[in-house]
Amino acid sequence: MVNQNAMEKPLMQKVKTMVWMHRELLVYGVVGALTTAVSWIASFVLKLFLNDQILWQNASINALSWISAIAFAYPANRKYVFESRNSKILQECAEFTGSRIATGILEVGLMSVAVNALSIDFWASKLIVSIVVVIANYILSKLLVFKEKNN
16 A cells, blocks of 8 residues: 555655745735735725726726835835845836836726726726736836846
């Protein structure tokens, strides 16, 4: 009879190895989900006061929810995802903010098109656009902002 415990050890080692190899993406997924939650909670609160069917108010909802998300995202990405040790924190933060401005404009534009031009439900649009933005943010962070962990 095969020892169950002996079989579990190699499996657990494989799982640990796989998690370690993909740690950055896994942690980015968690931080991205939390950042998205911050954005969505802000959107929910703002929708209590603003009408998403009016273009400028829809843009305001998204712009303000984006600002709240970026305030959370930079320190979380710096510390937990990319483990940055860059001593030029202001420069790094500016680069991060610049990349987020680009994806923030993308988000506001896509939301305006989806909700106001295509008449897609606000929350369905928010889900699809959020996925696109999370992917774009990772690529920009990895390639432009946090190029090296120990700059």
